[in-house]
Amino acid sequence: MLSCRAVVQDADRLLAGELTWQRRLALKIHLLMCHHCRRYMRQLRVLIRAVPLMHGRANDEEVSEIMAHICSSENSEH
Numbered sequence: 450m451l452s453c454r455a456v457v458q459d460a461d462r463l464l465a466g467e468l469t470w471q472r473r474l475a476l477k478i479h480l481l482m483c484h485h486c487r488r489y490m491r492q493l494r495v496l497i498r499a500v501p502l503m504h505g506r507a508n509d510e511e512v513s514e515i516m517a518h519i520c521s522s523e524n525s526e527h
């Protein structure tokens with residue numbers, strides 16, 4: 450299992466959709482078992498939405514595209 454540090458380091462790339470599916474799967478397995486990292490991811494999503502500077506010069510369209518991608522991959526798990 451990944452360490453929390455590894456999850457945090459990859460979190461922004463996960464939200465940006467830049468990771469391989471293998472890496473995403475490893476992160477999601479960790480998130481299923483680790484509520485600290487779940488909380489971190491939730492806060493990071495809010496931050497990316499609220500502070501686009503963190504994500505470079507992302508515009509609203511880009512951010513909502515990323516959010517839609519995250520939401521659809523989450524929904525497909527259920």
Ligand SMILES: [Zn+2]
Nearest residue numbers: 453483485486
């Ligand atoms: Zn963790």
